Amino acid sequence: MLHAAFSRRLISVPLHLSLPKPSYPSIFQRSILKSLHWETHNELPDFLDRLLRQCTTILQCQQLHAQVFVTGSCRWAFLAARIVSTYAGFGFLDDARKAFAATPVECYWNLLLWNSILRANAAYQEYDELLRLYLRMLKLGVGVDGFTLPLATRACASFGDSRLCKSVHGHVVQMGFQYHLHVVNELLGMYGKLGETGDARRVFDRMPVRSHISWNTMVSGYALNYDCDGAFEMFRRMELEGLEPNLVTWTSLLSSHARCGRHEETLRLYGVMRKKGNGTTAEALAVVISVCADLGALGKGEVIHGHVTKGGFEKYLFVKNSLISMYGKHGAVTDAEKLFMEIELKNVVSWNALISSYADSGLCDEAFSLFSHMENSNEYPVVRPNVISWSAVIDGFASKGRGEESLGLFRRMQLAKVRANSITISSVLSVCAELSGLGLGREIHGHVIKAMMDGNVLVGNGLINMYAKCGSLKEAHLLFEKLDGRDVISWNTMIAGYGMHGLGNDALETFKRMVKAGYKPDAVTFVAVLSACSHAGLVNEGRELFDQMIREFRVEPQVEHYACIVDLLGRAGFFQEASNTMRSMPMEPNVYVWGALLNACRIYKNSDAAEQIASQILGLDLETTGSYMLLSNIYAAHGRWEDSARVRISTKVKGLNKIPGQSWIEVKNKPHMFLAGNTMQTGMEKVHHMLKVLGLQMEIEGYIPDRSFVPQYVGEELYA
Numbered sequence: 001m002l003h004a005a006f007s008r009r010l011i012s013v014p015l016h017l018s019l020p021k022p023s024y025p026s027i028f029q030r031s032i033l034k035s036l037h038w039e040t041h042n043e044l045p046d047f048l049d050r051l052l053r054q055c056t057t058i059l060q061c062q063q064l065h066a067q068v069f070v071t072g073s074c075r076w077a078f079l080a081a082r083i084v085s086t087y088a089g090f091g092f093l094d095d096a097r098k099a100f101a102a103t104p105v106e107c108y109w110n111l112l113l114w115n116s117i118l119r120a121n122a123a124y125q126e127y128d129e130l131l132r133l134y135l136r137m138l139k140l141g142v143g144v145d146g147f148t149l150p151l152a153t154r155a156c157a158s159f160g161d162s163r164l165c166k167s168v169h170g171h172v173v174q175m176g177f178q179y180h181l182h183v184v185n186e187l188l189g190m191y192g193k194l195g196e197t198g199d200a201r202r203v204f205d206r207m208p209v210r211s212h213i214s215w216n217t218m219v220s221g222y223a224l225n226y227d228c229d230g231a232f233e234m235f236r237r238m239e240l241e242g243l244e245p246n247l248v249t250w251t252s253l254l255s256s257h258a259r260c261g262r263h264e265e266t267l268r269l270y271g272v273m274r275k276k277g278n279g280t281t282a283e284a285l286a287v288v289i290s291v292c293a294d295l296g297a298l299g300k301g302e303v304i305h306g307h308v309t310k311g312g313f314e315k316y317l318f319v320k321n322s323l324i325s326m327y328g329k330h331g332a333v334t335d336a337e338k339l340f341m342e343i344e345l346k347n348v349v350s351w352n353a354l355i356s357s358y359a360d361s362g363l364c365d366e367a368f369s370l371f372s373h374m375e376n377s378n379e380y381p382v383v384r385p386n387v388i389s390w391s392a393v394i395d396g397f398a399s400k401g402r403g404e405e406s407l408g409l410f411r412r413m414q415l416a417k418v419r420a421n422s423i424t425i426s427s428v429l430s431v432c433a434e435l436s437g438l439g440l441g442r443e444i445h446g447h448v449i450k451a452m453m454d455g456n457v458l459v460g461n462g463l464i465n466m467y468a469k470c471g472s473l474k475e476a477h478l479l480f481e482k483l484d485g486r487d488v489i490s491w492n493t494m495i496a497g498y499g500m501h502g503l504g505n506d507a508l509e510t511f512k513r514m515v516k517a518g519y520k521p522d523a524v525t526f527v528a529v530l531s532a533c534s535h536a537g538l539v540n541e542g543r544e545l546f547d548q549m550i551r552e553f554r555v556e557p558q559v560e561h562y563a564c565i566v567d568l569l570g571r572a573g574f575f576q577e578a579s580n581t582m583r584s585m586p587m588e589p590n591v592y593v594w595g596a597l598l599n600a601c602r603i604y605k606n607s608d609a610a611e612q613i614a615s616q617i618l619g620l621d622l623e624t625t626g627s628y629m630l631l632s633n634i635y636a637a638h639g640r641w642e643d644s645a646r647v648r649i650s651t652k653v654k655g656l657n658k659i660p661g662q663s664w665i666e667v668k669n670k671p672h673m674f675l676a677g678n679t680m681q682t683g684m685e686k687v688h689h690m691l692k693v694l695g696l697q698m699e700i701e702g703y704i705p706d707r708s709f710v711p712q713y714v715g716e717e718l719y720a
Contacts (some may be wrong), residue, residue, distance in 0.1 A: 441462055
């Protein structure tokens, strides 16, 4: 009888709450049936509330919600709030919203009900809806409390709208909650996410009482905004005021230093944390592991791996993923593979870590193989390549000089509807630059504008580099001038572009602008500007820059800088000064320095000096043939064909193979590569005909070709 009555009453419940008739009532259902006797009893709402708290399935929650309707208990606001919270707890946000909407109007002035629906939306990051409800309850005149305002504050912070956040801060003050610890802690977090650490500090300083959460939120806010000095100052102040930093504080402090690139200091602080006996956290270990990866400190990384094992942190997937990345960046691919295979439920980060390990180690075929396996994997949970997966493989092929394959993957990525990020675009632009694919580069530029990525500095630098290397210096200059937030790389790329085109004065002017704008030149800057001076014959300017680099900018000259200055002096005919500069180097000259001096011998036909330099070069353990070919050509220029042949034969004896000369031309948006000595390419007869036409035109206009390096037959073999 009771079961039949219960079924009949469900007919009046809204359709989405209706349930199938159970074949046999469970203990939980018998408790619900028992409540039918309490329809007019004051204890019924409390009884239903206890049952709602004991729900273990969504089915039980729906049954109880139906019972609330049929017994008329829906007029109790606290019970409606419990139903909303229970639905949200099971992940049924839509049902929670419907339950809230179906609550009688007289319950709308109950704060508990509003807090329950606000909390439900916050749990699923539905901040738009949360703020809409918050404004609605204010219009209705429903009061707020110390639970309402933190939820509204968190929602405002998610939008990053300063005015909106300050409005809610105003509500906090107007309603007298400016000294409520939980509310003010949320304000600190809000200002930290906005990047307004000054406002956060002012709120913090006015707090009469602070908890660990207050201090940790401030340290975390500084860390989030790359202000490790501010984070450390807050950390020290916390200690001075007698509050012992906990593991959360230490983790935030480590994170702040890692974000700022202070890797050595991060490791030092980690050591201090361990010495104080505070233990560690999985998050702190992940930070320190990433620092070891960036530092190139494999030994330290292995020590931290030992801490992970001893502390039982291997169960944390993000820690293991960090270890894979660390070993991969050090080229220890076998260790990275072993860790990867140990993970039972791999997520997309795990796959990406190993793919990146292969790509960083130059194993782009292995990276692509793993990527393909990831694409076709049926493992649970199913993971598919994301933009990081695609970018790693594309960059892997690009860095190995396999541009065509890199571009092919980029096309596949577009067809897969995966939106490229700045790293992907930067890699593809570098391929366009190397292949001189101006048409494709412009196509990528159009894609960048459509995707509204033209304001990204990394992408902007890639575009400047691409246009400069593809010969369109005017477009590179226009992009450089329009680029907001230029960094040192932007200036270096533009200076190198001018130098590449022989525009030494423009390179110098750009360098001066860079210094005047407050940017500090680095080692790469001086390589670019010294090289530009060398190719433009700006000897005095180059000498002054080299001196300025040491004296004013405190940049320690490296072997690359000496190679540039030796080349500059040698090209200008100051052979003795170039030789003296080389002898004054604090390090051993490498092949590039000797090669620069040897090139000066070639230009000024100084065969005696070339002989002396040759003995030095031939004594080096070289892996490239450039200097050998240069020496061979010097001998050839003086008619010493036997010596020229001897040098070239020595390269073959040593197992060195000359990389053939290469050039590219783009026809109908497709780059075509030409290799020296390869006469089998289609259309080469037309190219040779055009070369003859150009040669005749040069001679008509008075240009005399240098035939000193024209290949000569020695015996039966052609040496060139």
